[in-house]
Amino acid sequence: xxxxxxxxxxxxxxxxxxxxxxxxxxxxxxxxxxxxxxxxxxxxxxxxxxxxxxxxxxxxxxxxxxxxxxxxxxxxxxxxxxxxxxxxxxxxxxxxxxxxxxxxxxxxxxxxxxxxxxxxxxxxxxxxxxxxxxxxxxxxxxxxxxxxxxxxxxxxxxxxxxxxxxxxxxxxxxxxxxxxxxxxxxxxxxxxxxxxxxxxxxxxxxxxxxxxxxxxxxxxxxxxxxxxxxxxxxxxxxxxxxxxxxxxxxxxxxxxxxxxxxxxxxxxxxxxxxxxxxxxxxxxxxxxxxxxxxxxxxxxxxxxxxxxxxxxxxxxxxxxxxxxxxxxxxxxxxxxxxxxxxxxxxxxxxxxxxxxxxxxxxxxxxxxxxxxxxxxxxxxxxxxxxxxxxxxxxxxxxx
Amino acid sequence: xxxxxxxxxxxxxxxxxxxxxxxxxxxxxxxxxxxxxxxxxxxxxxxxxxxxxxxxxxxxxxxxxxxxxxxxxxxxxxxxxxxxxxxxxxxxxxxxxxxxxxxxxxxxxxxxxxxxxxxxxxxxxxxxxxxxxxxxxxxxxxxxxxxxxxxxxxxxxxxxxxxxxxxxxxxxxxxxxxxxxxxxxxxxxxxxxxxxxxxxxxxxxxxxxxxxxxxxxxxxxxxxxxxxxxxxxxxxxxxxxxxxxxxxxxxxxxxxxxxxxxxxxxxxxxxxxxxxxxxxxxxxxxxx
Numbered sequence: 001x002x003x004x005x006x007x008x009x010x011x012x013x014x015x016x017x018x019x020x021x022x023x024x025x026x027x028x029x030x031x032x033x034x035x036x037x038x039x040x041x042x043x044x045x046x047x048x049x050x051x052x053x054x055x056x057x058x059x060x061x062x063x064x065x066x067x068x069x070x071x072x073x074x075x076x077x078x079x080x081x082x083x084x085x086x087x088x089x090x091x092x093x094x095x096x097x098x099x100x101x102x103x104x105x106x107x108x109x110x111x112x113x114x115x116x117x118x119x120x121x122x123x124x125x126x127x128x129x130x131x132x133x134x135x136x137x138x139x140x141x142x143x144x145x146x147x148x149x150x151x152x153x154x155x156x157x158x159x160x161x162x163x164x165x166x167x168x169x170x171x172x173x174x175x176x177x178x179x180x181x182x183x184x185x186x187x188x189x190x191x192x193x194x195x196x197x198x199x200x201x202x203x204x205x206x207x208x209x210x211x212x213x214x215x216x217x218x219x220x221x222x223x224x225x226x227x228x229x230x231x232x233x234x235x236x237x238x239x240x241x242x243x244x245x246x247x248x249x250x251x252x253x254x255x256x257x258x259x260x261x262x263x264x265x266x267x268x269x270x271x272x273x274x275x276x277x278x279x280x281x282x283x284x285x286x287x288x289x290x291x292x293x294x295x296x297x298x299x300x301x302x303x304x305x306x307x308x309x310x311x312x313x314x315x316x317x318x319x320x321x322x323x324x325x326x327x328x329x330x331x332x333x334x335x336x337x338x339x340x341x342x343x344x345x346x347x348x349x350x351x352x353x354x355x356x357x358x359x360x361x362x363x364x365x366x367x368x369x370x371x372x373x374x375x376x377x378x379x380x381x382x383x384x385x386x387x388x389x390x391x392x393x394x395x396x397x398x399x
Numbered sequence: 400x401x402x403x404x405x406x407x408x409x410x411x412x413x414x415x416x417x418x419x420x421x422x423x424x425x426x427x428x429x430x431x432x433x434x435x436x437x438x439x440x441x442x443x444x445x446x447x448x449x450x451x452x453x454x455x456x457x458x459x460x461x462x463x464x465x466x467x468x469x470x471x472x473x474x475x476x477x478x479x480x481x482x483x484x485x486x487x488x489x490x491x492x493x494x495x496x497x498x499x500x501x502x503x504x505x506x507x508x509x510x511x512x513x514x515x516x517x518x519x520x521x522x523x524x525x526x527x528x529x530x531x532x533x534x535x536x537x538x539x540x541x542x543x544x545x546x547x548x549x550x551x552x553x554x555x556x557x558x559x560x561x562x563x564x565x566x567x568x569x570x571x572x573x574x575x576x577x578x579x580x581x582x583x584x585x586x587x588x589x590x591x592x593x594x595x596x597x598x599x600x601x602x603x604x605x606x607x608x609x610x611x612x613x614x615x616x617x618x619x620x621x622x623x624x625x626x627x628x629x630x631x632x633x634x635x636x637x638x639x640x641x642x643x644x645x646x647x648x649x650x651x652x653x654x655x656x657x658x659x660x661x662x663x664x665x666x667x668x669x670x671x672x673x674x675x676x677x678x679x680x681x682x683x684x685x686x687x
Contacts (some may be wrong), residue, residue: 230636373520
């Protein structure tokens with residue numbers, strides 16, 4: 001009897017174990033599903049809020065307008081339909097705010113009862129009109145037609161150069177500046193962290209005595225343990241003013257500040273992973289090299305480091321991955337200007353920082369909200385590629 | 400002879416440079432720690448730790464943020480620690496080397512590589528919106544728990560791997576079942592290292608900001624949470640708010656130093672504790 005109960009208990013325990021590890025492994029898939037669920041709606045949706053319409057004259061031959069073109073029209077960068085492939089009519093922009101410049105209050109009637117007919121009149125009279133109207137002001141027997149807007153495509157999302165997610169009437173969802181900002185800051189970080197990290201790893205694995213190593217190791221671990229918001233705080237109160245003074249800049253919040261802080265944060269990853277890689281070099285190889293009369297230094301540069309090459313590559317990729325996904329520190333020190341960076345002394349905005357800064361102010365389920373989740377998907381995919389390539393490098397090494 | 404000396408000198412120079420760089424890395428740590436401890440320690444007093452924030456967060460203390468962080472630590476660990484340890488036991492003790500193990504391992508590795516802000520997005524989409532927990536300690540704890548899972552799994556697995564196989568075989572030979580072996584032989588030996596992992600993940604969870612931005616953190620909430628469905632302040636988010644969006648940033652700077660100091664202390668103490676645990680019990684195990 002006791003034996004039987006034990007057996008059942010054993011089975012139950014096994015099932016519990018199995019289910020908890022299944023939950024864990026499925027979490028990643030869950031995350032993908034939910035990010036896509038919230039973010040994918042951005043694509044193939046119209047870039048303007050549903051209750052507004054753009055109306056043009058019936059003679060207008062332009063088939064559709066993109067979000068970018070709308071923005072240019074509203075900024076008066078495009079002033080003629082010819083520029084959009086239509087007839088030679090200059091664009092007359094009409095929004096509800098312009099009402100009083102065209103009509104007197106008497107003409108509109110006390111309760112705006114004449115508004116639809118007046119708008120119709122206006123549309124009929126001006127072949128170049130582009131009226132931006134709320135649904136409730138659109139006349140029932142419209143003398144013009146509603147011009148369709150180009151739907152947001154994945155290509156526009158990834159290659160668009162402007163990120164103005166809240167601009168009216170046409171928000172711009174181009175993430176290229178954010179992608180480039182992320183890459184600039186991350187590569188800058190790796191440029192700083194790789195030489196420092198590799199040198200420290202070699203020193204710890206090959207040069208330092210066991211006692212020194214026992215001191216260094218916990219220090220590196222501690223460096224990894226400091227919260228990113230503390231790094232950001234330190235960067236903001238120490239590094240940013242320093243950079244501002246040093247380079248005589250209007251603001252110190254720059255890509256450089258981000259790179260330095262991220263470089264420091266990537267150091268522990270790079271040091272630990274490359275040190276482990278260096279330690280896998282077989283002693284026999286090193287001893288053979290020393291026996292041939294090579295110095296320890298020559299052995300390190302010609303034998304140990306080449307042998308650990310793939311591990312060191314993995315370390316730098318992991319370091320980049322750490323930098324790409326880092327949020328708070330970057331948010332606090334890079335200035336968050338959503339423009340394509342040209343130098344390290346400019347403010348930049350990264351993907352994670354954008355999500356962190358904007359999600360709070362976007363309305364749930366709106367286009368902006370969806371766009372931020374789409375950014376999350378992008379970030380997830382980038383880190384997935386990074387992790388997979390690290391695993392590939394490691395498994396190739398093993399075989 | 401000449402070239403030999405030449406080589407020796409080259410080696411000396413190279414090693415000195417590498418040693419110097421290592422010292423710089425250590426120096427960076429001490430500069431950051433020193434700066435925050437030096438500036439923060441003068442702010443710390445009993446009132447700072449036990450009072451509510453006052454006058455636009457420029458005076459008073461950070462008590463609600465400390466309580467919030469403690470709630471989040473407890474909540475996330477209640478959820479992540481059992482699941483993490485059980486998963487690790489399953490991975491290490493039950494599964495043979497096959498596709499399932501490979502799959503599960505690569506999934507946990509991927510989970511560890513996901514940026515914390517993505518966890519925040521996921522937590523907001525699932526816990527806050529879909530499951531309708533709202534901005535709450537529960538949603539935040541679950542999100543932070545997910546983030547801590549891979550850390551706990553990895554450290555537990557390492558702890559289990561360090562238990563020599565002959566002990567397991569010996570236990571089986573005495574007629575013990577698998578469960579008995581795990582409970583009486585494997586876990587007691589692995590326990591100190593598992594606890595070390597727990598301490599380190601607590602330190603990680605207490606400092607994370609991005610996952611709690613949209614799942615729990617309150618900008619300013621001068622009262623303590625009553626249930627797990629309440630919003631709460633948290634130390635890392637409080638530090639972020641004080642430095643970037645306070646009403647009077649100059650005046651709240653000392654508060655920020657104090658908060659950073661408390662955060663750093665949590666990390667320092669956790670690391671110290673973990674190291675002590677590892678060394679003390681590591682020696683004891685070796686002696687047995």
